[in-house]
Structure formats: structure tokens, C-alpha cells
Amino acid sequence: DAGVIQSPRHEVTEMGQEVTLRCKPISGHDYLFWYRQTMMRGLELLIYFNNNVPIDDSGMPEDRFSAKMPNASFSTLKIQPSEPRDSAVYFCASSSQGPTNSPLHFGNGTRLTVT
Amino acid sequence: RKEVEQDPGPFNVPEGATVAFNCTYSNSASQSFFWYRQDCRKEPKLLMSVYSSGNEDGRFTAQLNRASQYISLLIRDSKLSDSATYLCVVITSGGSYIPTFGRGTSLIVHP
Numbered sequence: 001d002a003g004v005i006q007s008p009r010h011e012v013t014e015m016g017q018e019v020t021l022r023c024k025p026i027s028g029h030d031y032l033f034w035y036r037q038t039m040m041r042g043l044e045l046l047i048y049f050n051n052n053v054p055i056d057d058s059g060m061p062e063d064r065f066s067a068k069m070p071n072a073s074f075s076t077l078k079i080q081p082s083e084p085r086d087s088a089v090y091f092c093a094s095s096s097q098g099p100t101n102s103p104l105h106f107g108n109g110t111r112l113t114v115t
Numbered sequence: 116r117k118e119v120e121q122d123p124g125p126f127n128v129p130e131g132a133t134v135a136f137n138c139t140y141s142n143s144a145s146q147s148f149f150w151y152r153q154d155c156r157k158e159p160k161l162l163m164s165v166y167s168s169g170n171e172d173g174r175f176t177a178q179l180n181r182a183s184q185y186i187s188l189l190i191r192d193s194k195l196s197d198s199a200t201y202l203c204v205v206i207t208s209g210g211s212y213i214p215t216f217g218r219g220t221s222l223i224v225h226p
Contacts, residue, residue, distance in 0.1 A: 104151075
């Protein structure tokens with residue numbers, strides 16, 4: 001199994017630019033999570049999907065952030081326009097039976113720097 | 116009060132030592148608990164689940180205290196390779212099941 005695949009690994013962009021982060025979950029996993037990690041705030045859940053449907057997006061910071069899951073094997077997290085305070089490591093994770101019964105499998109993360 | 120709190124450390128211990136971390140949670144409706152390990156600049160990985168009766172996996176023991184709302188992780192005979200950040204995860208039901216991570220406790224095991 002290839003695990004959760006995220007791209008790009010690193011992204012450096014200027015303030016105001018659009019950023020798109022991509023995630024391919026483990027095949028057969030019905031749950032997909034987007035987390036953001038910073039030194040100040042730790043790991044924060046942004047949004048999660050079950051069977052491609054967004055279940056909870058209460059962690060999405062503001063309208064500049066949007067996430068989609070058009071099919072079971074692909075999700076995107078978009079930031080438009082990006083700001084320096086969005087600089088963080090963004091992790092995607094998938095789970096087979098939901099967070100109470102099965103562990104989260106994380107991708108390698110995307111390290112985003114907004115200048 | 117934050118939902119899930121951990122002492123950030125670092126805990127600096129010699130090889131062979133026993134070390135314990137606690138993690139407190141604020142929501143009494145929390146129902147599932149886990150410990151994850153995160154190495155520097157890597158992704159978090161599941162270390163172990165935490166069961167109500169306590170559970171052990173080799174040198175690692177996890178305990179849950181619902182009355183006082185905390186979970187603990189005990190590491191015996193520490194190895195250099197145990198150096199990492201240990202994150203507790205609490206899952207609370209309430210419409211949706213949201214895994215909430217603590218900010219982690221840093222452990223450094225030295226020779």
C-alpha cells in the first residue's frame with residue numbers, strides 16, 4: 001500500500017497567490033481529514049469528509065479556505081488569496097472506519113511558506 | 116481551558132529510564148483516546164489506542180482515568196529511538212466525531 005500521498009511536499013508562494021494542496025487517501029478508506037500544524041497552535045483539524053461528503057468544516061479558518069473531494073481517491077485544499085499567517089505544515093490523513101474505530105494514517109505533509 | 120492539554124516538555128531522560136506523560140481533556144463526553152508519535156519534521160503515526168482498562172504494548176503502557184479526565188503514557192527502559200514528540204488524541208461525539216490532538220510532549224532520551 002502506498003499510503004496517503006500529498007503534493008507538493010513544499011510550496012513557497014507570495015501573499016495573494018492561490019495555493020492548491022492535493023491528497024490521495026489510502027484506497028478503501030472512507031474518511032479523509034485535513035489538518036494544519038504550527039508551532040503556536042499544534043495540529044488543528046480543518047475539515048473532514050466521509051464518503052466524499054464534508055462532515056465537519058468548523059475548523060476552516062475563513063472563506064479564503066475551501067476543500068473538495070470530487071471522488072474517493074482525491075481531495076484538494078485551496079487557499080485564495082494566501083497570507084503569511086497561512087504558513088504551516090498541512091497534513092492530509094485517511095481512516096478506514098472513522099476516527100473512533102481506526103487510526104488516522106497521515107501523509108508526509110505539505111510545508112507551505114507564504115512570503 | 117483547551118480541550119486537550121499536554122505538558123510540552125521537553126522531558127530529558129537517560130537511556131533505560133522510565134518516563135510518564137499525562138494528557139488532560141475537558142469534555143466528559145469524550146469516548147476514544149489514542150497516543151501518536153511524531154518524529155521531527157515527519158507525520159504523526161499511531162503509537163497505541165487507550166482502553167478503559169488500560170493496555171500495554173511492550174515497553175509502553177497506556178491508562179485512562181475517566182473520573183479525573185486524563186490519559187497517561189508510560190515508557191519503560193527508554194531507548195534513544197524513543198526520542199520524539201508524543202501526541203494524545205481525544206475523540207468526542209456530538210454530531211460528528213472530531214479527533215482533537217494535544218500539542219504534544221517532547222521526549223529526549225540521551226546516552
